[in-house]
Amino acid sequence: MTALTEFERLEAQGSWRETPEARLREVIVSVGEATLTLSDPKSERPLSHWSLPAVIRLNPGKQPAVYSPNPDGPDETLEIDDPLMIEAIERVQRAIASRRAHPGRLRGGLTLLAALLMAAAAVVWLPDALTRHAARIAPPAQAHAIGKAILADITRSTGAVCERSSGRAVLDWISPKLIADEAEIHVVPAPVNGARRLPGQVYVLGNDMLLTAPGPEAAAGHLIAAQMAVPDRVLLLDALEYAGTGAVLQLLTLGTLPQDALRGYGEQLLRRPAPAPQDERLLEAFERKGISSTPYARSLDPTGTSVMELIEADPFRDAPPPQPLLNDQQWLALQQICAG
Template sequence: MTALTQFQRLEAAGVWRPEPGGRLHDVIVSFGDATLILRDPRSEEPLSHWSLPAVTRLNPGQLPAIFAPGDAAQDEVVEIDDRLMVQAIERVHSAIAASRPHKGRLRSALIWSAAAAGALAAAVWLPGAVIAHAARVAPPAQRTAIGLALLADMRQAAGTPCDRPAGAAVLDRLSARLLGPEGRIVVLPATMRGARALPGRIVVIGDDMIAGEPGPAVAAGHVLAADAVAADADPLEAVLRAVGIRAALTMLTSGELAAESIAGQGAALLSRPAPRPDDETLLARMEEAGVSSQPYARSLDPSGETVLTLIEADPWRSSEPEPLASEGEWLQLQQICAR
């Protein structure tokens, strides 16, 4: 400390009383390492060491100054008549006191730090929380409307959804079998290499899942995979994260999401690889829906090396599930994109 260093060589005479009613002793008062040292003037033996931060002046403004090694209740005291030494002790004591944390300042610092941390946490957490809430409370009709808006955006990259009546009727029955009455499968005239789930339980596949396939098992596997992914990661929440918190708040307050705010998202979804659920979840869905997992697995990897679990744990490996469609129905579905 600068103030202590400045006075390290300073010494002064004083009178020390070690206890109440005790005999007075002449002493030499000097500074030590953050201490006040009282020495015998003849032998220079230290008689007492006082901690400088704890030194208290018992008679401010008066001489000789009386100091104690603690508060006013201390029994041990020293009287010093040297003004320079008195000023030095008080200056060092004040410097030490100023360097201590102040409760008020510390409290203010803690309050401001907490406020700043809260603001930062809100900035990080709030958008995600609002978006998740907006997705969670969206009614089915709103979800379907957003899913259809994404589907319309996909048309620019993949063409108009296939809707030849005979094939569409078969597709409706397949949708009910795989997704339930609220689900819908849409076929686009494009190569998609998998299915994509949209808000509103809409699952989009390309006609590459149908044309040239001996049956509907491959398409069904991809539809179930996309729906399983959507059950774990809400596709509406992904849409809202892309459009941002302002659009999400607008949707919460007005019940609408402007079509222009999601422009390009459908095409972007098609450009990304189709996500896969974990094998255990998908196998459970396939067992429930009556779909063999082997055709789906082989469509991902014809060698079977990277999809061995799906092949070996096929829930319908040793038995035949109820057919998803008859041969005639499958032929009709294969013509759904024909003009």
């Protein structure tokens, strides 16, 4: 099917269920010449191949689109909410149906259709596919450099990162315990609406979370929530979409973004509401880390009305955690990280 070769590099995220009883699993959906390939996003190992002519949509007109490769019984299903991928599948299937309905169509008509689809792919889908590809293959060092560039842009509106040595030592000590070995936590003088996760395990915290709380638990809660709310690849993809196709091409060829590619992105990011994970997942994380969820909940809503589940289901509501997050000397040093 030479008319379908323009879709060979189109990719999107999807949720795949191998059997009706199986749990949804995140996959990368790739459009091939006449197939959909479902791959593991971590290992890139193919999990399933579907024939495009046999794929049916189970919920026409609804979002997310749900597909199955078996019209007689949807054993496998795939959910896609990417509008470009949904449109691509429908265009391909219309092309297949048209070819079947008119087997005597002139070769010139097919050639024209292929040319139009290829032009549409180049204009509409190719930039998106390049950006997604760049986000997917970016090594940790590259993602970290992009995160630091966003942090630098954020400091244009918040003020420079606070680097008092005693407070910096506390952050370096608590980062691997609270988040991950490679995580970096930075404090800025102005509020950032809690904490923000940037690509490459870079985190930014407003100094207000340290000065207005009775202890470190509220700030720790915001950092944990920031870590769990959005995967690193999604953060990177959002930043690259802002940078634009030209910047992404330079990243793919030279390994770095243009100097001003992310100018203004940090300020735009701070204007958005801070994303948060589901309360159930967050409470499990608090319990694993030995942190009370109530200080975090009260920092979101001092009245407790909108965060009652986080307060009532606090894993340490009836007894304190086995060990304090920081001792008094460490907490004082962290509170003074922006002092001089």
